[in-house]
Amino acid sequence: xxxxxxQLLISAVILGLSMSGVYFLLTVGLSLCYGLMRMISLDxxxxxxxxxxxxxxxxTLTGSFWLGxxxxxxxxxxxxxxxxRLINKRVYSKxxxxxxxxxxxxxxxxxxxxxxxxxxxxxxxxxxIGGSLNLFGTGVPGYRVFVILLAVVVYFxxxxxLNKTIVGTAIRAGIDDAEKVExxxxxxxxxxxxxFIIAAALSALAGAIHAPFVMVSPExxxxxxxxxFMVVIIGGxxxxxxxxxxxxxxxxxxxxxxxxxxxxxxxxxxxxxxxxLLIKPTGLYGSKYAGRA
Amino acid sequence: MPNIVEVKNLNAAYGQSKVLFxxxxxxxxxxxxxxxxxxGAGKTTLLKCMAGLLTPTNGSVVFNGMELGQKPPYExxxxxxxxxxxxxxxxxxxxxxENLQLSSYATNDxxxxxxxxxxxxxKILIDRKGAYLSGGERQMxxxxxxxLGDPKVLxxxxxxxxxxxxxxxxxxxxxxxxxxxxAILTVGQNLSFVSRVAERIYAMKEGxxxxxVTDEAEIKANSYSCYL
Amino acid sequence: xxxxxxxxxxxxxVFVLLFLLKGVLPAAFLTEVVIYSIYxxxxxxxxxxxxxxxxxxxxxxxxxxxxxxxxxxxFGTNSYVAILVGVLASLLINMLVGTFLVRLNSSYFxxxxxxxxxxxxxxxxxxxVKWTFGDNGLLLISRMKPTPVIDLTTTNxxxxxxxxxxxxxxxxxxxxxxxxxxxxxxxxxxxxxxKLRFLGYNTFNIKWLAFVIANTVAGLAGALYTVYFCMVNxxxxxxxxxxxxxxxxxxxxxxxxxxxLVGSFLFIGLKDIVSQFISHWEVLVGFLLIVVMxxxxxxxxxxxxxxxxxxxxxxxxxxxxLTEEGGL
Numbered sequence: 067x068x069x070x071x072x073q074l075l076i077s078a079v080i081l082g083l084s085m086s087g088v089y090f091l092l093t094v095g096l097s098l099c100y101g102l103m104r105m106i107s108l109d110x111x112x113x114x115x116x117x118x119x120x121x122x123x124x125x126t127l128t129g130s131f132w133l134g135x136x137x138x139x140x141x142x143x144x145x146x147x148x149x150x151r152l153i154n155k156r157v158y159s160k161x162x163x164x165x166x167x168x169x170x171x172x173x174x175x176x177x178x179x180x181x182x183x184x185x186x187x188x189x190x191x192x193x194x195i196g197g198s199l200n201l202f203g204t205g206v207p208g209y210r211v212f213v214i215l216l217a218v219v220v221y222f223x224x225x226x227x228l229n230k231t232i233v234g235t236a237i238r239a240g241i242d243d244a245e246k247v248e249x250x251x252x253x254x255x256x257x258x259x260x261x262f263i264i265a266a267a268l269s270a271l272a273g274a275i276h277a278p279f280v281m282v283s284p285e286x287x288x289x290x291x292x293x294x295f296m297v298v299i300i301g302g303x304x305x306x307x308x309x310x311x312x313x314x315x316x317x318x319x320x321x322x323x324x325x326x327x328x329x330x331x332x333x334x335x336x337x338x339x340x341x342x343l344l345i346k347p348t349g350l351y352g353s354k355y356a357g358r359a
Numbered sequence: 360m361p362n363i364v365e366v367k368n369l370n371a372a373y374g375q376s377k378v379l380f381x382x383x384x385x386x387x388x389x390x391x392x393x394x395x396x397x398x399g400a401g402k403t404t405l406l407k408c409m410a411g412l413l414t415p416t417n418g419s420v421v422f423n424g425m426e427l428g429q430k431p432p433y434e435x436x437x438x439x440x441x442x443x444x445x446x447x448x449x450x451x452x453x454x455x456x457e458n459l460q461l462s463s464y465a466t467n468d469x470x471x472x473x474x475x476x477x478x479x480x481x482k483i484l485i486d487r488k489g490a491y492l493s494g495g496e497r498q499m500x501x502x503x504x505x506x507l508g509d510p511k512v513l514x515x516x517x518x519x520x521x522x523x524x525x526x527x528x529x530x531x532x533x534x535x536x537x538x539x540x541x542a543i544l545t546v547g548q549n550l551s552f553v554s555r556v557a558e559r560i561y562a563m564k565e566g567x568x569x570x571x572v573t574d575e576a577e578i579k580a581n582s583y584s585c586y587l
Numbered sequence: 588x589x590x591x592x593x594x595x596x597x598x599x600x601v602f603v604l605l606f607l608l609k610g611v612l613p614a615a616f617l618t619e620v621v622i623y624s625i626y627x628x629x630x631x632x633x634x635x636x637x638x639x640x641x642x643x644x645x646x647x648x649x650x651x652x653x654x655x656x657x658x659x660x661x662f663g664t665n666s667y668v669a670i671l672v673g674v675l676a677s678l679l680i681n682m683l684v685g686t687f688l689v690r691l692n693s694s695y696f697x698x699x700x701x702x703x704x705x706x707x708x709x710x711x712x713x714x715x716v717k718w719t720f721g722d723n724g725l726l727l728i729s730r731m732k733p734t735p736v737i738d739l740t741t742t743n744x745x746x747x748x749x750x751x752x753x754x755x756x757x758x759x760x761x762x763x764x765x766x767x768x769x770x771x772x773x774x775x776x777x778x779x780x781x782k783l784r785f786l787g788y789n790t791f792n793i794k795w796l797a798f799v800i801a802n803t804v805a806g807l808a809g810a811l812y813t814v815y816f817c818m819v820n821x822x823x824x825x826x827x828x829x830x831x832x833x834x835x836x837x838x839x840x841x842x843x844x845x846x847x848l849v850g851s852f853l854f855i856g857l858k859d860i861v862s863q864f865i866s867h868w869e870v871l872v873g874f875l876l877i878v879v880m881x882x883x884x885x886x887x888x889x890x891x892x893x894x895x896x897x898x899x900x901x902x903x904x905x906x907x908x909l910t911e912e913g914g915l
Contacts, residue, residue: 172873291701299699328713333714
């Protein structure tokens, strides 16, 4: 009996970690966009769904999941670039509310188009890594471990990009004060575009690797919003480290909560978020800049 | 000698409230000019219009023979018209090195020796984060990163605000040295500083230029304060 | 023209005219328009007057709807009481939720609000499934008895009643927007909350009260909705429909008096017409939102108001601060 419980616990923790991986990939873009452009980019959830659908399509056509992930990222880069240049760039200087409603419009349009192209029926995507690992006597699906590792790699890659490259330095400076970056002679609107398409590509990656866990459906973006929002809020908008920490928290709360009582999976992180906000209204790592409306 | 900057009949407004009325001024190369005026006279607005951060309602800014028009601020900066804000805000999360790198990256000028020639202290502080610099050090860094790319004009908003008197003395020397390479336009209310730095002074009141003082004796005597 | 429209008589005349449209347009359509406009009124108020975007409105609709539904299913048969119970239930929940949400700045508010909507959906769909029957919902048609004065179980009865309620709501908001100090302080919160605090106002109380008022009105719409459809299921809280309230508000003009009415008339009209031709009509909603946001964010009524204001004051400059950002 005891043995059984430990096994359950281990697999729940691994499940939670892999959820954290997906949440992190999805929210790091939201957080970057907020930090630099002071916008809340709800269309990230469209890129997330688009990533999942591209994986499904390319996998069905070519049989390769990894080709699908690459294709998903490339397609999203192009789509996000077009959307950013045509629509999103017009609201950067406006209050956050404008960008929220506008990008929500983009999201709705995108999801509508997905419904036209792929229909309403949920599509399955088989896991590309079949085997399972033995961890303390518990069988853990290999793909989950892969997702966890991927998220770790992306975290360090993002940290490296922000801290060691000149574009990353410019982004960190812009999070502090975008106007000052511009008066030094840096093309800020190009910086915004780069940040936005990186964010969109990460969202698409999140959707692509999440696809084998869930059925790919047009509403999949909407069904993950609540968790994504809880992650960015608990971590504090605009902080990458905060996003990582709170993705870990939310992932564990979801999977361990579900172990206790199934509906807790959705409710428990919300309660955690409320408690954290009561103590610190800008989230765990929220900077003072998050206080600006 | 032709003027490096010419502002012609510049008008600006925030929404419906007008701030600048028909401002015209000119700056020659390597000249040190100051605009003095009380709070709310429109000095900062004028500088921001010149740097491309605000779009004037009408009028024009001509820099180095070229109409700036609707050029975005980064292009204005790359052309050699650099704006230094009054809030002494360096990027808090970035080290001095990274602050300088950003400016070098924008202007393709990696010659930091001239920065260290003016501000040797920055060389010592090179790996310190912006958040841990003092007000004077921040001002050094702001000017230091602005002179990368060999600007022809520096627009400096309230350079002495919040600085200790000894640092203000250093700034006077610095400005004299800098003007060997570029023209400097400062705006501010610190009249004693202005009279030690400026070769020519514009007085500004309620969005209009009310006087121009060119006489050295008058500048030394602070006699333009009657226009404020 | 504008002054007449925003007087009490003006409001009543507008609704009477709309009521008489019943001969031309189907009653079901008009009833839906009126209920939706009450629903959108709260959202429009929050966006236009307080600067708080609420993508979580379905949650507040759901509390009113379930308040009425649970009363009818388990306790009583009177639709009047059901609506009252729905409003009270939503009032209590809003008072509680408001204390948490209103402290946050506008970005965090929106995100938490939407998260709250998802949680509410799961609450009704899964956690309370024993009592709410989740997606199947509560079927009330056999439980509702005819009511005195206006019989709410008939199509005509609920139609008339919805109109009466709407007139009440409009008169109330007209007072709130145009004549009360509270309405003015709300605008100040949107403009510069800190300055208002320096003036000695407790902005938390203002925002809290505005939040409770706006969302209780949404709850009222929810209760009407239950009585009108004689059923309620978890889908009412579905976050996918969160766009509707925001789209209606923005389309009509957020913060304007008749914006929600014009918005829902157009919105539901378009929905009915367009969904005959194309199956996934959210493309159109998304498109409209983008157009409204890029075209000045003022919506139809907001733009008309500006137009008339300009006609009236030919040559004289407009008051700056408010018209500048007036639409939103």
